[in-house]
Amino acid sequence: MKKLKYALFTGCTAKQSTPEQMMSTMAVARKLDIEMIELTEASCCGASHLQDYDDFLSLVLNARNIAYAEKHGLTMVTICNTCQLNTAMTKHRLDNNADLKAKVNEKLAEIGLEYKGTSNVIHFLYAIIDDFGLDKIKEMVVKPLSQFNIAPFYGCHNIRPSELHNESHKTKENPYNPTSLDDLIIACGAKNVDYEEKNKCCGFHVELQAPHTAAVLTGNAIAGATDQNADMMVTPCPLCHLKLDTQTKHASEAIGREVSLPVLHMQQMVGLALGCTPAELGLQHHVTDVNFI
Amino acid sequence: MSTNTITTQKVNFKVFRFNADNDYLPYYENYTMDVTSEEVVLDILNRIKWDHDGSFSYRRSCRHGICGACAIKVNGRSTLACKESMTTMIEYFGNEITLEPLSTKRAIKDMIIDKADFWEKHASVTPYLVADIDECPSCENLVSPHDAEELNEADLCIQCGACHYACPAVEINSDFFGPAAFAAAYRFEADVRDNDANRLSYVNEEKQGVWDCVKCYECAEVCPKDINPIDKITKLHQMAFKKGVAKNNVATRHAVGFLHSIKKHGLLDEGGLVLYSEGPSIVKHIPVALQMFKKGKIVMPWNMPKSDKLDEIQKLIKSSSTVKF
Known part of the structure; x- marks a missing residue:
């Protein structure tokens, strides 16, 4: 197989509140011999909040990020569901509206860039599954996680809106019964846990303005996984991770029940199965301890 | 073989039943039916009523996706019964299908809820x-x-x-x-x-x-x-x-804060955003922030990473902004 090479859009949390996500992404890329060219010029995607304020500006900034991936001639890989949503949404809108694309390009011309629409935008989860291949991952597992029940938490912006997902990724995902993360859990040798909240919202985006709503959603998710005997959860989204890992106190208060589970980033789970050390994957950076691995 | 061939398969339906007048708790009734590839969810509701239990209740009217009466939940997914094909539902959920009202908490009778x-x-x-608009306009109000x-x-x-x-x-x-x-x-x-x-x-x-x-x-x-x-x-x-009706509150500052942050760093400054959005109320985040700090999850303002070519980002913000707050 030809060596895989991507333009990596890290997003903002990987550089701040989830350093372990960056560490584990690079560790897994090394193990899988995937070359990552980090888009150090990239700006924040707006996280769908800048989009609430200034739609056109958010399009221009995201188009600039994609334009840098295009300059490298590479597919852009995101490691955050919300980065994936906002970047892929920008691509979708510009590719389907020539007038809008021209307006955005008029602005990008000021800095000598052009958005062409030549680079795909995919989440790292699907790069692993579609481009690298689940079977190959399975073959490479040296430390199967066979003693663990792992609950997948998909995160909204990877699976909804489903049209956008299907446009970006080869693996088609049923938004009501997604399977990619379950498949990856099984490939890592663990048992996947089925529970009602696996495709639900974690509440991250309203944590400041509607803390109760946010905390109940987080609490319900952890409680749902716990009730189906999960030992831990796994998510491809650092924003979901922040909620599930750091907000257990508020979540427990909101639902009137003590809830807390270790939560892995998707990359950490794969890394553990491939034999990376916990320190290499940044497990020491979790607020809810992952100390039994 | 023609792709238009009608196929049939067995489906087990688990159907929410409740009558607020008589029942203390809701229960589920099971029906197994041969479902053809041409049927929509409403056909199943009709068949339950016509072939199995005449007391089964649901709202329906136009059968053409325009009256909005027949929405229910299929395996937890809101669905307009007269529009959604059973084939799609089986594709989504397999052959075990649960039919419930839009909100089980608001159920009055079976699929009928208090809306x-x-x-x-x-x-x-x-x-x-x-x-x-003049009650008796002399010309049309064209759009x-x-x-x-x-x-x-x-x-x-x-x-x-x-x-x-x-x-x-x-x-x-x-x-x-x-x-x-x-x-x-x-x-x-x-x-x-x-x-x-x-x-x-x-x-x-x-x-x-x-x-x-x-x-x-x-x-x-x-x-x-x-x-x-x-x-x-x-x-x-x-x-x-x-239109200038946005109030200055935590939610609007949360949106505007992204612009300030990107202007300054290219990236989002997480701590800065929370401070900008919450103002003095930031104190309530201190306990969690301390836990995060201990685990190396908080970047100090003086170590805040910046995007390369920040000048490009700043230039675009200047030329492409369309809103002022």
């Missing part, structure tokens, strides 16, 4: 045209095709409630208007003839308004008319800033 909360919220956003496009098909909403009862924010926060009411509010806010002075600020109030939307896209996924309610919610956010 009062939906209608109250819908009515409260002034879902009609407010305009100084150009260009202006009509601004509605973004929000006028196609049939008030079926599929999105409302799929919305997790509605479920948790009973004040929250919900996606259908917002789509209705947008439909009139976007109408060039409308001059209602209060609607936009009303749907931008905290707790009840658009700022409590969790951005899960459940509404966009379930809408049988492809109205994409969250797109209308986003537009109501933008309108509030454009």
Whole structure:
């Protein structure tokens, strides 16, 4: 197989509140011999909040990020569901509206860039599954996680809106019964846990303005996984991770029940199965301890 | 073989049953049926009533996806029964299908729910045209095709409630208007003839308004008319800033804070955003912030990473900004 090479859009949390996500992404890329060219010029995607304020500006900034991936001639890989949503949404809108694309390009011309629409935008989860291949991952597992029940938490912006997902990724995902993360859990040798909240919202985006709503959603998710005997959860989204890992106190208060589970980033789970050390994957950076691995 | 061949398969239905007049608790009845590839969910409801139990109750009327009466939940997914094909449902969920009302908490009889909360919220956003139009106009009040496009098909909403009862924010926060009411509010806010002075600020109030939307896209996924309610919610956010009705509160500062942060760093400054949004209320985040700090999850302001070629980003912000707050 030809060596895989991507333009990596890290997003903002990987550089701040989830350093372990960056560490584990690079560790897994090394193990899988995937070359990552980090888009150090990239700006924040707006996280769908800048989009609430200034739609056109958010399009221009995201188009600039994609334009840098295009300059490298590479597919852009995101490691955050919300980065994936906002970047892929920008691509979708510009590719389907020539007038809008021209307006955005008029602005990008000021800095000598052009958005062409030549680079795909995919989440790292699907790069692993579609481009690298689940079977190959399975073959490479040296430390199967066979003693663990792992609950997948998909995160909204990877699976909804489903049209956008299907446009970006080869693996088609049923938004009501997604399977990619379950498949990856099984490939890592663990048992996947089925529970009602696996495709639900974690509440991250309203944590400041509607803390109760946010905390109940987080609490319900952890409680749902716990009730189906999960030992831990796994998510491809650092924003979901922040909620599930750091907000257990508020979540427990909101639902009137003590809830807390270790939560892995998707990359950490794969890394553990491939034999990376916990320190290499940044497990020491979790607020809810992952100390039994 | 022709692709139009009608196929049949066995499906087990688990059907929610409840009669508020007699039953203390709801229960589920099981029916196994041969389902053809041509049937829609409403056909199944009809067959349960006609072939199995005449007391089975559900709302239905037009059978053409326009009256909005027959929305129910199939395996937890809001579905307009007369529009959704069983083939798609089997594709989604396999051969074990659960039929429930849109909200089991609001069930009156079987699939029939008390939709009062939906209608109250819908009515409260002034879902009609407010305009100084002469009662006996001498000419038509024309809307150009260009202006009509601004509605973004929000006028196609049939008030079926599929999105409302799929919305997790509605479920948790009973004040929250919900996606259908917002789509209705947008439909009139976007109408060039409308001059209602209060609607936009009303749907931008905290707790009840658009700022409590969790951005899960459940509404966009379930809408049988492809109205994409969250797109209308986003537009109501933008309108509030454009028309100057956005109040200075934690939610609006949360949105504007992204601009300030990107201008300064290219990236989002997480701590800076929380400080900007919360102001003095930031103290309530200190306990969690301390835990995060201990685990190396907080970057100090003097170590804040910056995007390369920040000057490009700043230049674009200057030339491409369309809103002022």
